[in-house]
Amino acid sequence: MNTASIDFRFLLDCDTSPLIIFDHKGHILWLNEAAEILLGYADHRELFEMALAHAPQDFGHQTTLRELHYRQLSFYAFQVAYNSEEWIAIRLFYRPKAKEERHLDPDKLLPTDVNLLLEAAIGMFRMQHDRPLRLLADQDLPQLRIDQNSFSKLLRKVLESFRESEAIQASLKMTIGEFIRIEGKRYPILRLKLEADRRITREDTSIEELANSLQILAFCEPDSVVLDIPFIR
Amino acid sequence: MNEANETIARSPAVAQILRGLELTRDLYVASILIGERYSGKRTLLKRLFPDLPRVSGEDERALSAALEMENALIITEFEAVKYPRELDFQNKRILAVADGPVDPGILDEKFAFIYRMPPLRERPEEIESFTRHFLSQAREDLMIDEEIELDQARLDLEQNLRSLKASVYREALLQSLNASEIERALERLFAQSLEGNNAYRENLGLLERPLLKAGLARYGSQLKLAGVLGINRNTLRKKLHEYRID
Numbered sequence: 001m002n003t004a005s006i007d008f009r010f011l012l013d014c015d016t017s018p019l020i021i022f023d024h025k026g027h028i029l030w031l032n033e034a035a036e037i038l039l040g041y042a043d044h045r046e047l048f049e050m051a052l053a054h055a056p057q058d059f060g061h062q063t064t065l066r067e068l069h070y071r072q073l074s075f076y077a078f079q080v081a082y083n084s085e086e087w088i089a090i091r092l093f094y095r096p097k098a099k100e101e102r103h104l105d106p107d108k109l110l111p112t113d114v115n116l117l118l119e120a121a122i123g124m125f126r127m128q129h130d131r132p133l134r135l136l137a138d139q140d141l142p143q144l145r146i147d148q149n150s151f152s153k154l155l156r157k158v159l160e161s162f163r164e165s166e167a168i169q170a171s172l173k174m175t176i177g178e179f180i181r182i183e184g185k186r187y188p189i190l191r192l193k194l195e196a197d198r199r200i201t202r203e204d205t206s207i208e209e210l211a212n213s214l215q216i217l218a219f220c221e222p223d224s225v226v227l228d229i230p231f232i233r
Numbered sequence: 234m235n236e237a238n239e240t241i242a243r244s245p246a247v248a249q250i251l252r253g254l255e256l257t258r259d260l261y262v263a264s265i266l267i268g269e270r271y272s273g274k275r276t277l278l279k280r281l282f283p284d285l286p287r288v289s290g291e292d293e294r295a296l297s298a299a300l301e302m303e304n305a306l307i308i309t310e311f312e313a314v315k316y317p318r319e320l321d322f323q324n325k326r327i328l329a330v331a332d333g334p335v336d337p338g339i340l341d342e343k344f345a346f347i348y349r350m351p352p353l354r355e356r357p358e359e360i361e362s363f364t365r366h367f368l369s370q371a372r373e374d375l376m377i378d379e380e381i382e383l384d385q386a387r388l389d390l391e392q393n394l395r396s397l398k399a400s401v402y403r404e405a406l407l408q409s410l411n412a413s414e415i416e417r418a419l420e421r422l423f424a425q426s427l428e429g430n431n432a433y434r435e436n437l438g439l440l441e442r443p444l445l446k447a448g449l450a451r452y453g454s455q456l457k458l459a460g461v462l463g464i465n466r467n468t469l470r471k472k473l474h475e476y477r478i479d
Contacts, residue, residue, distance in 0.1 A: 108324060110261055120256040124346055127249045149262045149322060152345030 021089045022048050029087055037178070038092065041070035051080045051090040059083040068092065071219050071226055104182055104215060109145035109232060114190065117148065118172060121155035129163045137172040144190065145232040147214055154210045154218075157203055158194060158225050165196030180230040182215055187230035195224035244356035247277065250348045254281050254328075261304070263327035263343055265311060268350030270332040271395035273359075277350075278307055278328055285328065290314040300325070311335060317343060353393040360397070364388060367401040375402070377409045442476050445469075449478065 012019055018035035022028060026048040031039070056062040061081035068075040076095040082088040115137055122133060162168050172192045179186040204220040211218035217228040254264065258281060266274040278285075288299040290310040299306055305326035312333040314320065322343060329344070340347050353360060368381060381404070389400035410418070423436060444462075452458045455473070459466040473479075 110324065112260070116256055117260065117262075120253050120346065123249060123253045123256070124348065127246065127253075128349070147323075148260050149324075149345050152257075152260075152262050153341075156345060156347070157341075 017091050017093055019089060019091045020044065020047060021087050022051065023087055024085060038070060038073060041073055047090055048088075050078070051088050054078070055080045055082060055088060067095070071221075072217060072228070104232070105147075106145075108147040108150075110148055111143040112146045112148050112151070113141075113143055114146070114151075114172070114229075115139060115141060117152055118155060118170075118192070121152060121159055122170075124156065125159040125163075131162065131165060131168055133162075133168040133170060135170040135172070137170075138174065141172070141174070141190070142233070144229070146229070150210065150214055151216075154207065154214065154216070154227070157207050157210065158192075158218075158227065161199045161201065161203055161207065161220075161225065162194060162196050163200065165199050168194060168196045170194045174231065175228075178228075180215070180217065180228060182230060187232055190229040190231045192227040192229065193224065198223055199225070243358040243362060244351070245358075246351050247273070247356065247359070250350065251277065251281070253346060253348065254278075257346060258282070258326075261324045261326050262345045263322040263325070263329070264346035264348065265329040265331060265335070265340065265344045266348045266350050267331045267335065267340075269352045269393055271393040272350045272352050273394055274330045274332075274350050275309065276394075278330065282307060282328060290329075296320070352390075353397065354390040360388070360390070363394060363397055364401055367398045368405060370398075371402045371405040375406060375409065377405060379409065381405050381408050438476060441472060442478070445472060445476060445478055449473070 013032045015032055016034050018038040019032045020028060020035045020039075021030045022044075026045060028044060054062060054064045059082060061079055063077055063079040065077045066075075068078065074095040075092045078090055078092045080088065080090050118135070118137065122135060125131075126133065170193065172190070175189040175191050178189045180189055181187075199222065201220065201222060207220060207225065208218045211227060215230050217226075219226040219228075250266065254277070257264065266277070268274055282305075285305055285307050286299060286303055287307040287309060288296050290296060290308055290313040293315055296308065296314065300320060300322075304324070306328070308314075308327060308329040311317075311329040311331040312335050317336075317339045320343065327344075353363070364383065368383065371377070372381065383401065383404050387400060387404055389396040419439065422439075427436070429435070445458075448458045448462060449455070452461060455466060455469055459469040462469065
């Protein structure tokens, strides 16, 4: 069989390494599914600049070993390739992850209106700290099952880390196409994101530990916290 | 106590606490209210959770038993719990009250919602209504028919609601006493305290000082007051000097 009939674009599209092809002005000509997810966290202009800075001098490809982190996405290297002045491609390689075993304790999980918990936590935060906080939440979220007390503690700790921040933006919404795998089952992700100009990072380990005990992925940055909450019905 | 229940949420800070507790009232979370004694924490919880069983943190055995039995509980005097780390609040609705400081590590570990109740002196919106409420209670309890005008400066907020109530009752009682009751009160005081070798002069002030102060406040000038009292102006001046009355 000759290879002419093989749809290589399909293979690239479902490859787990993000691949983006830019034109010479930095506009995206094509990207695969993994790159679509990456662009949820990374700025495409930044990736284009990086591609230009690390492109081989002549037509061809060049791989650079470098740790890159875009929220929860971690890469150990990227490759830049081109064989025309019209386009340039960048492909990022995920850092291998040890498989984390996650377990659920169904007795601790109670049906919960997460908006209500969030409102109460924000109310308490506002009582103690005079900081402007804007919340954008999907009010029609169905109930999810969660350990109410520990999750409320987590919210308190996360909010407390913004006690010296200026304008705080918070959003709560379902993500599309992303899942958390626990005990072999895939759960959609409810994402709570808080960001500001800066935050106190001293308690980040404690935030991450508590989140971990709740099977929540916490991504703490100097200016933001993202909680990826498994949406367990 | 219904009026007190309504009064307690008039200040913005307490209204916020109330709102937070209302939002989580059906959830299985642990909340704690920390504040000075008699600042109204129990009144607030009583308003929201009138039927919830209560147990004191001073009685460790009763507390452990209640946590075994109940899935919703009010724990008072939480600061007195000796081994708070051993308490299991998992999937329970816990409303705790602490009148004194609690180890921050324990607060962080055990409680999702930590509310700080401001003392009454920081809640001016509530002082007036509580004063009115206690005054109406005092008039009813002490069977006082006449109107009572309270001197705000005499209200004692040192121990929050407790001292406010006591000071309102005391003022109401004082203003309702007639001459013979005042005489009886003085007689009782003298009976208890009369001793030494100069008691006449020492105790005379109890009669003369209020007489002169009230007279001066009412008549303004020493000349007029001397006339009303029927004493010499110089004698009056000497007395005022002796009692350091301006």
